[in-house]
Amino acid sequence: MEEKYDLKGITVxxxxxxxxDVWKESKESGEIKKIAEEKGLNYSEIEPLEANDVLxxxxxxxxxxxxxxxxxxxxxxVLAEIAEDIWKYVLLPxxxxxxxxxxxxxxxx
Numbered sequence: 675m676e677e678k679y680d681l682k683g684i685t686v687x688x689x690x691x692x693x694x695d696v697w698k699e700s701k702e703s704g705e706i707k708k709i710a711e712e713k714g715l716n717y718s719e720i721e722p723l724e725a726n727d728v729l730x731x732x733x734x735x736x737x738x739x740x741x742x743x744x745x746x747x748x749x750x751x752v753l754a755e756i757a758e759d760i761w762k763y764v765l766l767p768x769x770x771x772x773x774x775x776x777x778x779x780x781x782x783x
Contacts, residue, residue, distance in 0.1 A: 675758060676748040678734065678781040684773060686733050686743060690726075696768040697725035705764045713756050720753065728757045729765075744781070 681689055700706050701721070710717040727750060734744035749757035770777060 676746050679745050680742040680779045681745050682742050682776055690731050692769050693725045696765050700764045706760055709759050710756055715756055728753050
């Protein structure tokens, strides 16, 4: 599964760094463990994973607006049942709190 976004105000590399940082914060705070447990998954299988094991960020091309960069966020099949929830309910809200609500805009599918 994947979702397409317009990234605004930060580079793709900075965005990848943000994801890595909020993944680490979310593991340390127990938020990822909580989602795993809610999904009935064994957290010990998820705990050693890093953000890039679960999410792949690709630049899609240049957006119509030069201030925007089109990106694709893909969820790893290995954790398909949890990756989307981790993205939607943990990582994405933290990124928006750190960089502003308009840093990412979901593109129409």
